[in-house]
Amino acid sequence: MTDADFRDAFHRHKDVVYRFAYRMTGAEPVAEDIVQDCFAALWRKPEAFDSGRGSLRAFLLGIARNLVLKHWRSRRPQEELGEDTSICEPFDAAALERGEAVKKAVLLLPPLQREALILAEYEEMPLEDISRATGAELAAVKSRLHRARVNLRRMLAPLMQSKGTLNATK
C-alpha cells in the first residue's frame, strides 16, 4: 500500500470508523484511540485486506469492532462475551433529553446486539456486510438485530408512545 493509497483510505473511512467506535463505547477519547489503532493495523499489514472478500469499509469496521471488544473485555474481564438474550429493563427515558436517552439505551444493549444495531441502523450496512465485519452467521446477525430492536423499543417506550400520540393527534 502506497502512502497515497493509505491517505485516500483514511480520508474516505475515518468518519465511519470513528462514528462506530464512538457509538460502541460512548467515549470520544476511546474512539480516537480505536481509529488510530485501526488505521495503524491497516498500515502495518495491508495484505490482510482482500478486496474479493468484501469492501475496505467492512474490513476496517471489522478491525474497529475487534478493538472495541478488546476494550470491553479489558474493562469487564469477568464477563463472557456471548449471545446475550437478557431483556433490558426500561428506565426513565422521558426524564432525559431525547438524544441522551437514545445514547443511554443503545449503550445499555449487550455488545453484540449493539454492534449489529449500529452497523444496520446508523451505518446502513447490508446484513451480509455486517455478517462479514463481525464474523457471525447471517442468521445470528438477524437475531441480534431483532433482539436489539425489541430491547430498544422496551427501553424507549415512553418516548415512542409520546411520539405515537403526537402523530395520532395530527
Add this chain to the structure above:
Amino acid sequence: MQPNDDFRNDDAQLRDLLEDWRAPQTPLSIERRVLASRQVWWRFLLRGHIRVPVPVACCLVALMVFAAWRSMRPEGASAPCSIAEQPMVCTSAIPGAC
C-alpha cells in the same frame, strides 16, 4: 391496518428516535495522530509492549537477582584460604643479624 404495518410503523418510530443521537464530528487531531504514528517505527521502543510467558519472566527475574548478587559480593569472598608468602623484613639494628 395490518399487523405488519404496525411493526413497520414501530420500526420507523424507532429509526426516528435513533437519529436523535448524533455522533460528534471526527476530531481533526486524528489525522495528525494516524499519519504520524505510522512513520516513526521506532516508537515501538518507547510505547510498544510484548507478552512474556510467566515461566520465562520468572527465569529472567531469577537470573537478574543472581547476577546482582554476584556483582555485589566482595571479591575473593569465596576464594580458598591460602597463606601468602610475606617478604622477610629485617628490623634489627645489628649489622649481619638477619
